[in-house]
Amino acid sequence: MNKLRVYEYAKQQNVPSKDVINKLKEMNIEVNNHMTALEDSAVKKLNESYKPKEEKKPNAGQKQAADIQPKPSSTLEKYQAEADENTGSVKKTEKIQKKTVAKPVIGKKTAQESQKKESKVFKGNNNNNNNNRNRNNRNNKQRPQQRSSAPVPKRKEKELPSKITFTESLTVAELAKKLHREPSEIIKKLFMLGVMATINQSLEKDAIELVAGEYNVEVEEEILVDITDLEALVTNDDEANLIERPSVVTIMGHVDHGKTTLLDSIRNTKVTEGEAGGITQHIGAYQVAVNDKKITFLDTPGHAAFTTMRARGAKVTDITILVVAADDGVMPQTIEAINHAKAAEVPIIVAVNKMDKPAANPDRVMQELTEHGLVPESWGGDTIFAPISAKTGEGIDSLLEMILLVGEVEEYKANPNRKAVGTVIEAQLDKGRGSVATLLVQNGNLKVGDPIVVGNSFGRVRAMVNDLGRRVKEAGPSTPVEITGLNEVPQAGDRFIVFEDEKTARQVGEARAQIQLASQRSEKSRVTLDTLFEQMQQGEMKELNIILKADVQGSAEALAASLQKIEVEGAKIKIIHNGVGAITESDIILATASNAIVIGFNVRPDVNAKRAAESENVDVRLHRIIYKVIEEIEAAMKGMLDPEFEEKIIGQAEVRTTFKVSKVGTIAGSYVTDGKITRDSGIRLIRQGVVIFEGEIDALKRFKDDVKEVAQNYECGITIKNFNDIKEGDVVEAFVMEEVERK
Numbered sequence: 001m002n003k004l005r006v007y008e009y010a011k012q013q014n015v016p017s018k019d020v021i022n023k024l025k026e027m028n029i030e031v032n033n034h035m036t037a038l039e040d041s042a043v044k045k046l047n048e049s050y051k052p053k054e055e056k057k058p059n060a061g062q063k064q065a066a067d068i069q070p071k072p073s074s075t076l077e078k079y080q081a082e083a084d085e086n087t088g089s090v091k092k093t094e095k096i097q098k099k100t101v102a103k104p105v106i107g108k109k110t111a112q113e114s115q116k117k118e119s120k121v122f123k124g125n126n127n128n129n130n131n132n133r134n135r136n137n138r139n140n141k142q143r144p145q146q147r148s149s150a151p152v153p154k155r156k157e158k159e160l161p162s163k164i165t166f167t168e169s170l171t172v173a174e175l176a177k178k179l180h181r182e183p184s185e186i187i188k189k190l191f192m193l194g195v196m197a198t199i200n201q202s203l204e205k206d207a208i209e210l211v212a213g214e215y216n217v218e219v220e221e222e223i224l225v226d227i228t229d230l231e232a233l234v235t236n237d238d239e240a241n242l243i244e245r246p247s248v249v250t251i252m253g254h255v256d257h258g259k260t261t262l263l264d265s266i267r268n269t270k271v272t273e274g275e276a277g278g279i280t281q282h283i284g285a286y287q288v289a290v291n292d293k294k295i296t297f298l299d300t301p302g303h304a305a306f307t308t309m310r311a312r313g314a315k316v317t318d319i320t321i322l323v324v325a326a327d328d329g330v331m332p333q334t335i336e337a338i339n340h341a342k343a344a345e346v347p348i349i350v351a352v353n354k355m356d357k358p359a360a361n362p363d364r365v366m367q368e369l370t371e372h373g374l375v376p377e378s379w380g381g382d383t384i385f386a387p388i389s390a391k392t393g394e395g396i397d398s399l400l401e402m403i404l405l406v407g408e409v410e411e412y413k414a415n416p417n418r419k420a421v422g423t424v425i426e427a428q429l430d431k432g433r434g435s436v437a438t439l440l441v442q443n444g445n446l447k448v449g450d451p452i453v454v455g456n457s458f459g460r461v462r463a464m465v466n467d468l469g470r471r472v473k474e475a476g477p478s479t480p481v482e483i484t485g486l487n488e489v490p491q492a493g494d495r496f497i498v499f500e501d502e503k504t505a506r507q508v509g510e511a512r513a514q515i516q517l518a519s520q521r522s523e524k525s526r527v528t529l530d531t532l533f534e535q536m537q538q539g540e541m542k543e544l545n546i547i548l549k550a551d552v553q554g555s556a557e558a559l560a561a562s563l564q565k566i567e568v569e570g571a572k573i574k575i576i577h578n579g580v581g582a583i584t585e586s587d588i589i590l591a592t593a594s595n596a597i598v599i600g601f602n603v604r605p606d607v608n609a610k611r612a613a614e615s616e617n618v619d620v621r622l623h624r625i626i627y628k629v630i631e632e633i634e635a636a637m638k639g640m641l642d643p644e645f646e647e648k649i650i651g652q653a654e655v656r657t658t659f660k661v662s663k664v665g666t667i668a669g670s671y672v673t674d675g676k677i678t679r680d681s682g683i684r685l686i687r688q689g690v691v692i693f694e695g696e697i698d699a700l701k702r703f704k705d706d707v708k709e710v711a712q713n714y715e716c717g718i719t720i721k722n723f724n725d726i727k728e729g730d731v732v733e734a735f736v737m738e739e740v741e742r743k
């Protein structure tokens with residue numbers, strides 16, 4: 001259950017968070033800020049300290065006491081406070097509580113959830129009821145008086161229904177109609193319950209129940225379940241039905257450190273061992289047997305596949321093997337891989353590879369990884385390091401045992417006796433077989449003939465082939481299988497779920513395809529600096545994830561350090577990746593997966609990264625001055641982001657050749673590859689993704705003529721004001737400052 005946070009408690013009490021923080025400090029309970037979660041004991045103590053005010057006037061008229069108390073903020077609390085005064089409604093509420101049944105349309109989970117929610121809603125009332133039992137009697141006596149002060153006009157009334165139903169909410173007018181009463185009467189009832197409402201005001205569940213309770217009418221909430229939301233359709237398993245399942249392992253590491261060799265070597269030595277004559281087939285994943293247990297390996301090495309899946313919401317990997325060549329040590333992609341695994345909160349086992357090489361230096365690898373938070377067990381840390389040679393096979397057995405060990409500790413479990421759910425590992429269109437997809441069954445049992453929805457495609461599992469190329473009839477948890485029978489080709493990372501019948505599967509699949517079409521690229525609620533403050537205020541954002549790319553290590557570190565120092569109440573900054581060089585597609589994918597903002601310091605996104613950032617709506621901020629970055633982020637976090645101008649890149653030209661002309665300087669013979677270059681635009685000279693110079697155009701020419709602008713696919717000559725170090729292959733980026741309206 002979620003713990004109450006300080007600000008939530010303060011809201012309940014209708015006091016400032018600061019007040020609560022001070023109280024907690026007086027009680028010697030440590031709190032950092034208003035976001036701190038409160039232990040139950042702390043809540044109890046706080047309740048004690050806020051309570052006496054109410055109980056000081058046991059003899060005062062209830063109404064008066066209530067009048068001078070701060071009005072509780074939520075409607076529910078209003079009702080509870082009123083219930084304190086008005087026992088009649090408490091009693092009746094209780095009745096309703098017993099009668100109310102949440103009716104799920106589809107899916108157990110929702111029913112359970114709604115029941116849970118309900119009991120939460122009424123918990124307060126029950127407490128009130130217990131605490132106030134003594135007062136109830138007194139209130140009962142007062143009740144007729146209150147009634148007489150607001151007499152309900154007698155008129156011929158239609159009979160009350162015994163039960164009413166609603167979905168989500170009802171307006172006063174709708175509720176009145178359902179109860180066969182005049183809206184004015186309902187408004188009056190609400191007024192008596194302490195709620196001022198107008199005829200068109202919409203009432204939440206608890207208000208509807210209270211009003212209906214006044215009439216002794218049963219309330220039933222109909223819960224609509226979106227059947228196109230696959231995740232919502234996945235029901236939870238009883239702990240008792242879960243049994244151990246094989247771990248799913250991904251191998252990551254720097255180029256040429258031996259990922260593929262390791263995957264091949266494990267497969268060759270282990271897969272065939274138990275399965276004589278089996279010919280391995282690359283289906284994107286394979287399973288090996290070690291000490292009577294199985295391990296599943298995803299066959300696509302590298303973090304791109306790993307993170308692409310995560311960006312699509314799929315959590316497939318249980319354990320990451322980080323391969324580091326002992327003769328090469330930690331390299332940029334090693335660090336990227338660490339950050340990807342950390343962002344996904346997946347345990348890492350380090351395989352120190354190429355131990356057979358004379359230049360192997362495992363100590364150096366350990367030393368370097370320690371700097372990145374991976375401290376070997378032998379040095380007092382908790383990261384497993386396994387020295388191996390993927391080439392000779394040495395150490396692989398113990399690496400596999402380590403994987404089993406981590407699996408045992410983490411206790412990966414699944415229920416093999418339910419309909420299967422899982423994720424697409426890879427998929428393609430085969431000329432002969434149609435849509436072919438490798439699925440990783442993550443829970444349940446997938447069978448031939450099962451009606452299935454996979455991402456936005458659907459069908460019936462026609463044939464299933466395992467990693468040994470054998471036809472199988474069923475596949476349990478953590479098993480990869482290749483299936484045919486889908487109407488379309490799904491995408492890697494898509495979720496799949498098995499349905500009871502083909503008709504529903506078809507309906508859901510078709511509806512999903514429709515929705516996807518409609519919402520394609522429409523709106524994605526990625527965090528942007530413009531919306532950051534709003535999201536922080538709504539409590540959606542407690543940590544601002546940042547990916548930092550800079551031209552040199554020094555500035556990356558300096559910037560990271562300064563960013564981490566920014567202190568704004570309610571949120572902090574987390575640098576999830578920090579590297580040198582141009583912003584790449586991999587950075588954007590990581591940003592998508594982690595809902596992060598990308599900051600480029602003196603570097604630019606490459607073409608693929610730019611495209612990915614646009615399509616995924618990732619906020620990429622490019623800067624050249626450290627304090628500007630700090631200022632911008634700080635302002636965004638404080639909700640004061642207010643630049644009236646925004647830079648707009650209007651085009652790019654590639655320098656194809658250079659001419660040196662005395663008195664004029666270097667002329668860049670360029671070709672406009674994208675957009676246009678205008679005479680009055682600002683320019684940046686970019687060399688291999690790094691900004692070399694920023695300034696203005698001195699002259700822009702087509703042949704011998706000065707021109708105002710040069711469009712895409714045209715050649716031109718550019719000279720830059722006060723700058724001559726232009727080289728072939730450089731890119732000239734043109735930008736203008738545009739006034740923008742803040743949302």
Ligand SMILES: Nc1nc2c(ncn2[C@@H]2O[C@H](COP(=O)(O)OP(=O)(O)OP(=O)(O)O)[C@@H](O)[C@H]2O)c(=O)[nH]1
Nearest residue numbers: 254255256257258259260261353354355389390391
């Ligand atoms: N001596 C030795 N060579 C190895 C070992 N493991 C891999 N190699 C060699 O290192 C080179 C790169 O290995 P790969 O397995 O292709 O590396 P990779 O990490 O998959 O590389 P990419 O797919 O390019 O990222 C190959 O020439 C392998 O033969 C090892 O344990 N010992």
